[in-house]
Amino acid sequence: MRVLIVAPSDRGVRDHKLFWGYDYIRQIESVPAANPYPTYPLSLPLLGAMTKHHIPDAHVVLIDENVDQVPAEADFDVAAISATTFVAPRVYELAGLLKSHGVREVVVGGVHATHFLEEVQKCAWVDRIILGRADGGRTWFKVLDDIREGRRNRVYGGAVCGPSSFFTDCPPAFGLLKLDGYMYRNLQISRGCPYACTFCVDRCTPEAVKPREVVFREVEALRAAEGDNHRSLFFVDNLLDRSEPLLHAIMDILSNLPRASGADNRWTGQASWDVAGKEDFLTVAATSGARALLIGFESLSIKALRRIGKARRLPPSVETNIQLKAFCRQVISRVQSYGIEVVPSFMMGIPGDDSSPDDLIDFVEDTGVCTPHITIWTPLPGTPDFDGLRKGDGLLYMNPNGVPLYDWSKFDFSTPVCRDNASEVEANYWRVLQSVYERKKALRRVHRFVSMVERLPAIKRSPGEAVSSALLAMNFNDMAYSPGVRNKKPP
Numbered sequence: 079m080r081v082l083i084v085a086p087s088d089r090g091v092r093d094h095k096l097f098w099g100y101d102y103i104r105q106i107e108s109v110p111a112a113n114p115y116p117t118y119p120l121s122l123p124l125l126g127a128m129t130k131h132h133i134p135d136a137h138v139v140l141i142d143e144n145v146d147q148v149p150a151e152a153d154f155d156v157a158a159i160s161a162t163t164f165v166a167p168r169v170y171e172l173a174g175l176l177k178s179h180g181v182r183e184v185v186v187g188g189v190h191a192t193h194f195l196e197e198v199q200k201c202a203w204v205d206r207i208i209l210g211r212a213d214g215g216r217t218w219f220k221v222l223d224d225i226r227e228g229r230r231n232r233v234y235g236g237a238v239c240g241p242s243s244f245f246t247d248c249p250p251a252f253g254l255l256k257l258d259g260y261m262y263r264n265l266q267i268s269r270g271c272p273y274a275c276t277f278c279v280d281r282c283t284p285e286a287v288k289p290r291e292v293v294f295r296e297v298e299a300l301r302a303a304e305g306d307n308h309r310s311l312f313f314v315d316n317l318l319d320r321s322e323p324l325l326h327a328i329m330d331i332l333s334n335l336p337r338a339s340g341a342d343n344r345w346t347g348q349a350s351w352d353v354a355g356k357e358d359f360l361t362v363a364a365t366s367g368a369r370a371l372l373i374g375f376e377s378l379s380i381k382a383l384r385r386i387g388k389a390r391r392l393p394p395s396v397e398t399n400i401q402l403k404a405f406c407r408q409v410i411s412r413v414q415s416y417g418i419e420v421v422p423s424f425m426m427g428i429p430g431d432d433s434s435p436d437d438l439i440d441f442v443e444d445t446g447v448c449t450p451h452i453t454i455w456t457p458l459p460g461t462p463d464f465d466g467l468r469k470g471d472g473l474l475y476m477n478p479n480g481v482p483l484y485d486w487s488k489f490d491f492s493t494p495v496c497r498d499n500a501s502e503v504e505a506n507y508w509r510v511l512q513s514v515y516e517r518k519k520a521l522r523r524v525h526r527f528v529s530m531v532e533r534l535p536a537i538k539r540s541p542g543e544a545v546s547s548a549l550l551a552m553n554f555n556d557m558a559y560s561p562g563v564r565n566k567k568p569p
């Protein structure tokens with residue numbers, strides 16, 4: 079069986095300004111042309127490994143359209159396409175294209191298929207749709223068997239997640255990726271999230287951690303596949319600072335990660351604001367090579383946090399916007415004091431947000447965070463925010479008669495898609511972005527962070543490591559300060 083597995087390009091997204099998208103990265107002067115994209119989608123090597131495991135003589139080709147092209151002569155029995163929402167239009171285009179090339183079966187899975195079946199099943203070119211995880215319940219094996227044996231079935235419901243639902247029989251097929259095309263190497267230790275943010279598709283999903291020997295085998299497989307082209311790791315886990323006892327399993331894995339000689343053994347990951355109180359975790363993170371932790375603060379307004387279901391996770395003493403600012407500042411300085419850079423995430427335009435754009439600008443300056451990740455609140459299918467707005471006719475860019483049902487190219491996280499106050503939100507957004515990423519200010523923050531790391535007594539970090547953290551920060555800075563941002567005229 080000849081199997082093509084594709085992650086569609088994000089290039090169709092309006093104005094090419096998808097934060098961390100292809101065209102953003104292409105504009106960064108410090109990123110060599112050979113590395114045009116941050117990281118590969120982990121679903122590709124995972125599906126590749128599962129296919130080879132289940133059908134050892136299968137010919138498997140992985141294409142991430144952000145670094146490669148779908149072969150013109152697409153002579154495949156099966157094309158499997160991974161769909162996130164912002165690339166959905168390209169998913170449908172590819173499905174038609176591949177069918178016209180004679181591909182027998184087009185299969186679509188991924189987060190958009192899972193949460194917006196209503197739309198995906200309207201596309202006539204799509205033969206089979208997979209909901210949920212390909213590895214959970216080993217749904218992908220069932221799909222391959224049905225195709226091989228000619229059984230018709232359009233929709234497969236994958237199990238969401240459970241402790242045993244990782245595919246652990248063999249590591250992801252990293253060797254089938256063009257690893258040279260990426261700046262970081264994705265790996266996953268755990269999945270799921272117990273929290274209930276109303277804008278997130280991963281809310282309230284059961285948590286699971288891979289056994290440590292599985293993670294170590296994956297690191298080794300990755301290092302073998304990349305050869306001399308070492309890059310640092312990016313852990314895609316929603317939150318590394320999980321609740322007990324999963325936290326201990328993760329700390330054990332991080333402390334003992336195989337360290338290849340000559341490789342860049344540092345890593346970046348995601349955590350919650352609770353991490354500030356987890357000293358053991360921070361110590362393990364710092365000593366095992368953490369460069370940065372991405373933390374979702376989302377807003378400096380209590381009302382906005384209430385609206386998105388995050389306020390209930392604040393300590394009871396945090397009741398006003400002033401207290402919230404102080405709390406966020408404390409979290410950041412705690413993590414920074416371990417020599418770890420914080421990439422805080424904020425969303426503007428959440429209904430009820432009563433903080434001002436200047437609050438955010440001042441906060442970035444105060445905390446000295448090098449690379450704030452600032453986007454516009456963008457409700458996506460599968461979330462209560464999307465359902466609520468859709469029901470109340472509050473969403474812009476509907477496309478009532480076609481596929482896709484919305485113009486997803488506008489859902490780029492820098493365009494307001496909510497009808498209320500759209501032009502005000504957009505004007506404020508660009509003002510904040512241009513202010514915090516003004517070249518001199520951004521470099522001053524990087525310099526502050528490097529000097530702070532160099533002065534740290536407790537953590538044994540060489541100046542070289544501080545500089546490397548700063549370079550990472552500058553990469554992100556460049557990214558956000560790309561001409562797309564600099565030359566954008568606020569409406």
Ligand code: B12
Pocket residue numbers: 088096097098099100116117118119120121124125158159160161162163164185186187188189190208210211212213214218264266277278279280314315316453458459491
């Ligand atoms: C790592 C990551 C990134 C990385 C790498 C992106 C990439 N190219 O893969 C970076 C940092 C670059 C990134 C950027 C962005 N990301 Co991101 N990211 C993630 C994250 C944390 C992990 C994804 C991952 O690797 N998971 C592990 C793999 C193994 O699981 P998976 O992808 O879910 O695949 C499983 C199933 O979905 C299914 N499946 C997937 N594809 C297919 C295909 C077939 C045929 C089948 C059968 C099954 C199947 O089976 C897989 C295995 O079980 C997810 C959140 C999450 N926890 O999943 C968000 C997530 C994918 N990102 C998201 C967003 C919004 C973004 C940004 C727009 C953020 C921004 N504001 O800029 C950008 C967009 C850039 C881009 N073009 O991708 C959203 C997407 C929501 C949506 N509805 O589309 C998510 C879900 C976060 C969230 N909770 O809302 N991201």
Ligand code: SF4
Pocket residue numbers: 271272273274275278279280281282316317350374
């Ligand atoms: S945004 Fe983060 S903390 Fe909130 S539900 Fe999603 S994964 Fe969990």
